[in-house]
Amino acid sequence: MLKKIIDEVKSLSIGYYILAVIAAAGLSVAGYRLYAGLGTTTNLSKAFPWGVWISFDLSTVAFSGGAFTLAALVYVFHLHELHSAVRPTVLVGLIGYASVLLILFMDLGRWDRFYHFLIYPNLNSALFEVSWCIMLYSTILIYELSPVLLKNSRWSGAIKIIEKWTIPMVIAGVTLSTLHQSSLGTLFIVMSPRLHALWHSMLLPVFFLISSLAAGLAMVIAGAILSYWIFKRTLAENVQAELAWFIPWILSIYLVLKVGELEITDELHLLFSSGKYSTLYLTELALLVVPLILFAIKRVRHSRGWSLTGAAFVLAGVVLNRFNASWFAIKPVAGEMYSPSWMEVAILIGVLATAVLAYSLIAHYFPLFEETVPVERPPKRQPSLAQTGD
Amino acid sequence: MSETTSNGNEYGFLIDASRCIDCRACLVACSVENEVPMETTRIWIQETGVQGEFPNLARFSAPYHCMHCDDPSCVSACTVGALQKGDDGIVTYDQDRCIGCRYCMYACPFQVPNYEWKEQLPLIVKCDMCVSRLSDGHSIPACAATCPTDAIIFGKKSDMLAEAHRRIDQNPGKFMNHVYGETENGGTATFYISPVPFAELGFPAADEASPAYFNRLVTHGTPTVAGAVAVGLSSVYLTIKHHAEATAQGVGAAHGQNQAGPNEAEGAVVGTAVPQNPDLPQAAQGQEA
Incomplete structure (x- = not known):
């Protein structure tokens, strides 16, 4: 048995080893952080008690x-033709949430009491709600993924029972996601004295929810195109194009709401008069206007290269928005600014490497891409004589 | 706008910047009373720096600690409810609950909560009006008891506010006509009077409404939103399912085929979807069939 495992590990390609080394290095720094405390390992301060970890x-x-x-699209709205994208996406979601939980654990000064949010509720706290929703939703993601993990095991009989409850679980999962995606925006409502007025808004929860729809779909598209190159499996072109079709609609609603809210609260003039903050905000808008236009073009939705470009713009725009709301657009106190320490960055890189490693290993050993389309090899790998013989 | 209403029993401070001589005895008293190192005391000094031209120089200072807001943002924010506002007006901190998320530090409009950054397992540092002294029969908090010039006085909140206005009214020209803390962040239990504008002392210009109020507007809506989303999604699911079944049965009757029954509606829908996806691999079609 042990020999079998060793042989198996030996058979893995060099990429897995590189990821494992980075992950191990990063996680050792994480161990040191838990031992040494926040002050000695991070650049967090009284003026900036949250840093790059929260932005991540x-x-x-x-x-x-x-x-x-x-x-929601596949099960609630019955768009079953998109089903082939579900499994890889659920795994991306699960690994994403696992990384977030790991980093949140790093971020807790009293990590030894992480379970306190379960026993000491504060119903007014957005962070309390986020903690509960993320915990419950991660459980649902494991549930949604379990058929993939169980399929070739001796417990495959359980799959039938699991799938019977798919619809209620999906509806619970979508509800929980609506709640915590928006509550992450609510988090910053109480921070109005610190967050710049261009970002602070009573609509923050709505902005966070809508932009997460666009970022989520962009991630599915980017993932499908990347796995075209890495795992040689991808989504059918019409599935990818249909997913991309939603993006311009979502982004239009998002941008109209964002700029409209500035107009209504009489803050539109800040767009051009706030120096560094104006630049950050306008960059954010520009990064989302580009994919709005790109994905509105049918040829882009059907092209892998162009779709990847569009998806990259969406992801960059949403990342910049989250970094702005939690870091760049937080007004400094007495000129004091924040930039992360090398250990904060090293821990992030370690967790990211762990996440990619986990995804690759599950993709390698479990029927994750069963419904996706194998990439057609260029002619040189096919026996050319036999082909012409046909 | 405030969730808490006055019951007349709240404690309060009055801090007079014209009396403060920056001796920092209050910091030492706080450090000793609460057993915290000097760099993380619950009280510190805000000051103007030297103002004016020689020989007419002036420098003003004032001790600064938790304002004990009527509607505290930190209490609203705290994930685990470690921060609480008592009937006595004191915003207390339960160090056995705190998980160290530091949300209170960002939520506080006065940047009051401090953190034991150097500790391995750090806690929040914040004034609690020396609540243990009050209950032990000592009449007032350590800082107010120590202050040699009575720059910090302590008592009933309503008395403190009345005294602040009395000093401003009876000393025309001596103080700015502004009691800091009366309306800031929806009202607090710590009142300041000063000969110079509070901005020069480095006090933040807080709004008249507490952000905690706006936070509650959203968080109190959460159960409604959750219910609405769950009901909405379920109805969308059932509506489309019903429609698909009706269509499938209609088609089945027309062609005389053996179509899927109602409890296999999902299979029926997937079945009709397959021909639209000729590029699906065999594995997928086999699995869906």
């Missing part, structure tokens, strides 16, 4: 929004 968490939760968006 917000971005990753938005990226993982594909899982609930797709589940």
